[in-house]
Amino acid sequence: MLFSKRILVILDSGEHSPKALHRAQLIAERMGCELELLWVGKSEPWTGLAQDLAVLQSSAVRFTQEVITKDLIDLVVERWQQDHFALLVKGCDLRHNNRRLLAPRDWQLLRETPCPVLLVKQDQHWADGRILAAVNTVTHDPQLRAHNQSILMLAGFIAHALNAPLHAAVATPMAMQGVEPELQSQVLIDQRAQRCAENVLSEMNLRVAQLHVGEGPPEHWIPHVSTEIDASLVVMGTLARKGVSAALLGNTAERILDRLNTDILVLRAGIDQPLPPLMT
Structure with missing residues (x-):
């Protein structure tokens, strides 16, 4: 447990x-x-x-x-x-x-x-708000996919324990010209992200009150969703970059800290242990 x-x-x-x-x-x-x-x-x-x-x-x-x-x-x-x-x-x-x-x-x-x-950041009880899982379910990397599943499962565990609504947020990349057709239309990008997120949730047998898919970057979309739904806790992951890579690329979890008014629970990639299926 x-x-x-x-x-x-x-x-x-x-x-x-x-x-x-x-x-x-x-x-x-x-x-x-x-x-x-x-x-x-x-x-x-x-x-x-x-x-x-x-x-x-x-x-x-x-x-x-x-x-x-x-x-x-x-x-x-x-x-x-x-x-x-x-x-x-x-x-x-x-x-x-x-x-x-x-x-x-x-x-x-x-x-x-x-x-x-x-x-x-807050004193309010988590059960008085909503639990928000911030994930990237479009990735094809097996380790990152497992990491995002762990984020969803952890958020689901907390929501289930508190009988609080569980929400999920997915930030999509901006449409670009000169790439594959599916990535040239924001509507198609968002639809693809929606399908991927729904598939992951279905595989995990995890239900959310609402799935929020929108154009990123994550440091703008996640705080927007958090404020909109009055979240009491945001659960997200970090790649935990260090050294030069951290200075040049940064970590989303770090960039987002000051944009959120909620408590933030961060799970580092590579150290999360497999969690048992959560039946809801």
Whole structure:
């Protein structure tokens, strides 16, 4: 079962850290997990921290605390090697758009963490909104196809557990001249993407309340759909590019962080484990 072991919670002085702690507690209570709280940075914690910890202490959730004195990314990888935690939770940083030589901490976590990463922005309960899976079902690459199926299955698992509506969003490429006829018409491109998505969902026996297919790029289409349907959580994947390729090509999940007003659950390509069929 997903979320069946330990959850790692990264806490700092960021605006969304209290929300991350609250979200992690909700997940731990529902899934029967333990929390490991890792404190980062030297800044003062948020006002109300003592009350938040008192609430956590009075709950049935078991937790430990530790102040980090080493590099966060190295510590996360080290923790993974010691005990394959099921999820990493952190308040989403607000500074991703600042130009800098090194990638922001959130980006580094998405690239390096070998488990799903939940970046928290909101306090609302996920069951009060809609769960949105952002996927590319047109790909012919077997590994990417399996990765997109894992994204859909993870989103479906969450929606099923919360009895919340599940939606899926597919961003299509822009029509181009001089290529095969099917790629010269936006209508044909969208129809092809619709068919591919419906086939994948049918193969998985997974139903969605609505399938949203529209012209990309993903960093514009996915936030548009998320706002339109009032999503409470967006589940998406990342190729976790690093080094020069990350600087030149980037990662969609990273570019989209600041465009979304929801919590974002990111699954890295290449580390997702096969999930059992989810019957809905």
